[in-house]
Amino acid sequence: MELKVARIGVVGLGLIGGSFALAVRRYLPDVYIAGYDARLSEMTLAKRLGAIDELAPSVEWLAAQVDLLMLAVPVQAMRSVLAAIRSVNRPEVLISDVGSVKGVVEEAFNSVFGELPPRAVLGHPIAGSEKSGMAAARVELFQRHKVILTPIETTDLQALAVMRQLWQTLGAEVLEMSPRHHDEVLAATSHLPHLLAFSLVDTLAGKDDNKEIFRYAAGGFRDFTRIAASDPIMWRDIFLSNRDAVLKALDQYVDGLGHLRAAIAAGDARFMMGVFSRAKVAREHFSKMLEQKSYKSMNQEKRITFVAQSKGPVCGDIRVPGDKSISHRSIMLGSLAEGVTEVEGFLEGEDALATLQAFRDMGVVIEGPDRGKVTVYGVGLNGLKPPAGSLYLGNSGTSMRLLTGLLAAQAFDTELTGDASLSKRPMERVAGPLRKMGAKIETGENGRPPVRISGGQRLKGMHYDMPVASAQVKSGILLAGLYAEGETSVSEPAPTRDHSERMLRGFGYDVRVDGNRASLTGGGCLKATRIDVPSDISSAAFFLVAASITPGSDLTLRHVGINPTRTGVIDILRMMGANIELSNLREVGGEPVADIRVRYAPLKGIQIPEALVPLAIDEFPVLFIAAVCAAGETVLTGAEELRVKESDRIQVMADGLKQLGVETDVLKDGIRIQGSDLQGGRVDSHGDHRIAMAFSVAALRAKGDITILDCANVATSFPGFVELANESGFSIETLSEG
Numbered sequence: 196m197e198l199k200v201a202r203i204g205v206v207g208l209g210l211i212g213g214s215f216a217l218a219v220r221r222y223l224p225d226v227y228i229a230g231y232d233a234r235l236s237e238m239t240l241a242k243r244l245g246a247i248d249e250l251a252p253s254v255e256w257l258a259a260q261v262d263l264l265m266l267a268v269p270v271q272a273m274r275s276v277l278a279a280i281r282s283v284n285r286p287e288v289l290i291s292d293v294g295s296v297k298g299v300v301e302e303a304f305n306s307v308f309g310e311l312p313p314r315a316v317l318g319h320p321i322a323g324s325e326k327s328g329m330a331a332a333r334v335e336l337f338q339r340h341k342v343i344l345t346p347i348e349t350t351d352l353q354a355l356a357v358m359r360q361l362w363q364t365l366g367a368e369v370l371e372m373s374p375r376h377h378d379e380v381l382a383a384t385s386h387l388p389h390l391l392a393f394s395l396v397d398t399l400a401g402k403d404d405n406k407e408i409f410r411y412a413a414g415g416f417r418d419f420t421r422i423a424a425s426d427p428i429m430w431r432d433i434f435l436s437n438r439d440a441v442l443k444a445l446d447q448y449v450d451g452l453g454h455l456r457a458a459i460a461a462g463d464a465r466f467m468m469g470v471f472s473r474a475k476v477a478r479e480h481f482s483k484m485l486e487q488k489s490y491k492s493m494n495q496e497k498r499i500t501f502v503a504q505s506k507g508p509v510c511g512d513i514r515v516p517g518d519k520s521i522s523h524r525s526i527m528l529g530s531l532a533e534g535v536t537e538v539e540g541f542l543e544g545e546d547a548l549a550t551l552q553a554f555r556d557m558g559v560v561i562e563g564p565d566r567g568k569v570t571v572y573g574v575g576l577n578g579l580k581p582p583a584g585s586l587y588l589g590n591s592g593t594s595m596r597l598l599t600g601l602l603a604a605q606a607f608d609t610e611l612t613g614d615a616s617l618s619k620r621p622m623e624r625v626a627g628p629l630r631k632m633g634a635k636i637e638t639g640e641n642g643r644p645p646v647r648i649s650g651g652q653r654l655k656g657m658h659y660d661m662p663v664a665s666a667q668v669k670s671g672i673l674l675a676g677l678y679a680e681g682e683t684s685v686s687e688p689a690p691t692r693d694h695s696e697r698m699l700r701g702f703g704y705d706v707r708v709d710g711n712r713a714s715l716t717g718g719g720c721l722k723a724t725r726i727d728v729p730s731d732i733s734s735a736a737f738f739l740v741a742a743s744i745t746p747g748s749d750l751t752l753r754h755v756g757i758n759p760t761r762t763g764v765i766d767i768l769r770m771m772g773a774n775i776e777l778s779n780l781r782e783v784g785g786e787p788v789a790d791i792r793v794r795y796a797p798l799k800g801i802q803i804p805e806a807l808v809p810l811a812i813d814e815f816p817v818l819f820i821a822a823v824c825a826a827g828e829t830v831l832t833g834a835e836e837l838r839v840k841e842s843d844r845i846q847v848m849a850d851g852l853k854q855l856g857v858e859t860d861v862l863k864d865g866i867r868i869q870g871s872d873l874q875g876g877r878v879d880s881h882g883d884h885r886i887a888m889a890f891s892v893a894a895l896r897a898k899g900d901i902t903i904l905d906c907a908n909v910a911t912s913f914p915g916f917v918e919l920a921n922e923s924g925f926s927i928e929t930l931s932e933g
């Protein structure tokens with residue numbers, strides 16, 4: 196739409212009015228612009244700086260000349276300016292303003308015009324500085340800043356569109372909200388911080404030794420009080436104009452400060468850690484938001500592409516990051532324990548961080564992670580607090596399924612949500628059995644997220660015979676069982692990872708395992724402990740296959756978890772002829788650990804025993820690559836579960852392999868793969884971290900480059916994958932956009 200404004204008048208040539216005039220001059224050079232200010236000095240300066248074409252002798256004169264009047268005067272001066280405009284009687288003139296409080300401007304219009312005229316579009320650019328006056332005006336002041344327009348029901352839509360376009364032309368991002376909402380938001384985010392800065396500086400300046408204080412006042416004081424140099428008149432007017440909303444925000448703040456005061460007086464370190472660490476995390480989130488990055492994760496927003504080339508051999512002595520399953524559980528059980536749990540080797544990947552954030556949101560104080568170290572201040576089984584909103588769990592199925600069980604018995608309601616991939620995954624498999632225990636849980640369409648849990652239910656222990664071999668379902672039910680009356684037991688059709696059972700025992704809870712059945716009795720308590728998270732065998736798997744298929748390779752992986760419910764990948768690779776040696780076997784915090792040496796060996800195709808499927812459930816994408824590099828045929832059956840992982844891993848791998856010249860035979864519950872050459876090509880990982888890493892491994896043997904799309908989620912389980920892989924002999928280039 197063409198901007199139908201040829202003549203603009205600015206009333207008030209201070210910082211904002213002056214910057215607006217300068218920006219109009221720069222970005223709309225054909226528009227005539229005149230300005231009025233009660234201070235002649237500001238007007239003449241504006242003319243001299245080229246911000247305006249003409250000095251207006253009065254507001255009335257301006258109102259008679261222009262199509263658009265921009266009012267940039269203090270809110271308290273608004274009434275007299277409006278009276279002057281009204282006296283000219285030109286209802287066709289578009290009027291807008293830049294006032295920091297909108298309710299009071301609306302009232303001023305009402306009292307002068309009897310209404311907010313349809314062609315009055317109120318607004319507020321969220322830009323400025325502690326400096327004031329035309330001398331401080333800057334042409335770029337609004338660039339990439341937000342401007343809030345506050346139309347009401349009777350606002351002329353065309354006038355609104357013109358103002359929107361005008362601000363966008365000046366480089367601003369335009370938002371809309373009601374005047375009242377605007378005033379509440381600004382009271383908290385702008386007015387309150389200014390009040391605190393004024394008050395702190397005034398309090399310190401009033402002290403006898405003030406010179407001393409200011410002389411030594413370094414970074415913190417400077418950062419916190421910069422805005423105390425702002426224009427006193429303007430701020431007086433703002434507090435006069437937005438009294439109620441400011442008082443509400445101030446009361447909340449004083450309340451919070453009171454609690455902190457009490458904590459300091461009582462030496463309550465834990466309370467302070469809670470406030471400070473929650474604030475730190477929130478501040479980091481805000482910084483990302485302000486940098487226009489995603490709230491939850493910078494990676495989610497970016498499109499990341501890997502370009503992987505054949506290289507090798509794969510050699511060295513490396514340690515892959517911590518185990519994802521154990522990291523999740525360390526936060527969950529640490530939070531529910533009594534006492535302080537220290538975790539080392541925690542996986543700082545997005546999935547485990549989603550769990551960590553969820554518990555912070557439920558009031559648990561958690562320090563870190565800092566190079567794998569996390570300290571969890573447990574709140575006891577009944578100490579979680581209701582979160583302020585829904586718990587966002589990103590890409591993490593484990594977080595959602597285990598939390599569904601754990602939250603089923605809390606006193607409060609919760610809602611669990613996730614990203615696009617998680618929102619497609621089945622949740623009834625855990626919600627269904629939990630309902631039988633008395634839980635009230637709703638899932639979304641087709642049993643998918645969001646999961647809504649109604650708190651305050653009494654759960655009854657029961658036995659559940661799992662139809663699918665799923666550690667997530669087993670764990671979800673056992674976690675609910677901690678709160679249930681009597682015994683809760685689960686039997687599984689095939690062995691699945693038993694980290695929950697082991698870790699519960701590590702926290703002093705009696706878990707009984709009898710054959711394929713695990714059981715516990717509700718009503719006990721968890722005692723804090725130390726957890727040393729071993730390296731994740733699922734992450735090690737990429738390197739086990741990489742070294743096995745690349746001639747000349749010899750790689751050692753340190754401190755890898757070799758829990759027998761996880762070592763299917765080693766068994767399968769050995770059956771295919773891989774050269775894998777385990778040494779330095781030991782037990783760390785209830786979990787077996789070893790160093791693993793893997794050397795190149797020619798592989799052969801096999802029929803994968805179905806019993807090994809749950810023990811290698813996450814490793815199949817990369818095992819398919821091993822199968823392509825093996826002589827003869829590899830057949831996988833009994834692996835229907837692969838279709839409901841972060842992607843349909845059977846189909847997505849088959850599609851990708853096809854792009855690389857490898858034909859496969861897709862079965863309902865598996866795949867047949869003939870050993871063959873790999874060509875270069877372009878594959879789509881569909882945002883599935885393990886598919887992206889599997890095709891990076893494939894490149895080691897491919898005849899051309901493999902371009903892998905949608906790789907940002909590698910950060911969910913394996914932060915630093917590309918760096919570690921390249922150090923060991925891979926060649927992966929990362930392209931990022933967005």
Ligand code: S3P
Pocket residue numbers: 519520521593664665666667668670692812813836
């Ligand atoms: C996990 C269990 C497995 C696995 C997932 C982690 C766990 O899922 O695929 O990556 O930590 O319990 P299922 O239980 O759905 O098989």
